[in-house]
Amino acid sequence: MRTNLDFTPFYRSSIGFDRMFDLLENASLNADKWPPYNIVKLGEDAYRIVIAVAGFAEDELTITHEANMLVVNGAKSEDEEVQYLHQGLAVRPFARRFELADHVIVEGAKLENGLLVVNLKKEIPEEMKPRRIAIQAEPTKPDSKQIEGDKAA
Structure with a gap:
């Protein structure tokens, strides 16, 4: 039993699925x-x-x-x-x-x-191919000068 499906309504409401609908249409043609x-x-x-x-x-x-x-x-x-x-x-x-x-x-x-x-x-x-991206740590800055506060006695 062969049925011809019309995918036109799906084309109007979907984006990026064109290839999938083409595959479905071609599958019905390959019924032999x-x-x-x-x-x-x-x-x-x-x-x-x-x-x-x-x-x-x-x-x-x-x-x-x-x-x-x-x-x-x-x-x-x-x-x-x-x-x-x-x-x-x-x-x-x-x-x-x-x-x-x-x-x-x-x-x-x-x-x-x-x-x-x-x-x-x-x-x-x-x-x-998927590849692993190395995470680089930000280089540590030398201690900045302390402007205010207690200095160790």
Whole structure:
């Protein structure tokens, strides 16, 4: 069941949430469940996407990394000489989109045993990493001259 939600009223009453609403709208567009895929967290900042692309060769797949978006396309070349008696393998063209967080880069991709494996890593720039700020104590001033009062006798 697919429902199209209109987020226009939320745009009028919220500030700074545009990206979140765009993510929700894109999620409804990605409702196609083919080809199946897994997303695996390998460590604190390492991820892997595994897509089942049985029947596709390397030259029939393209991977594009745009701003905060990973797009995997597959298009099988047409062989008009083949006459199928039964075609049970789903080798139809596809486009699978993955929304990536800020600073996530694609480390590499490989095709093995009908699975497309895409390795991702989150690399936060050094200037954006949290850093500890040292607290400097104010230098102590030498005792100021006493103007009035008892002087120690």
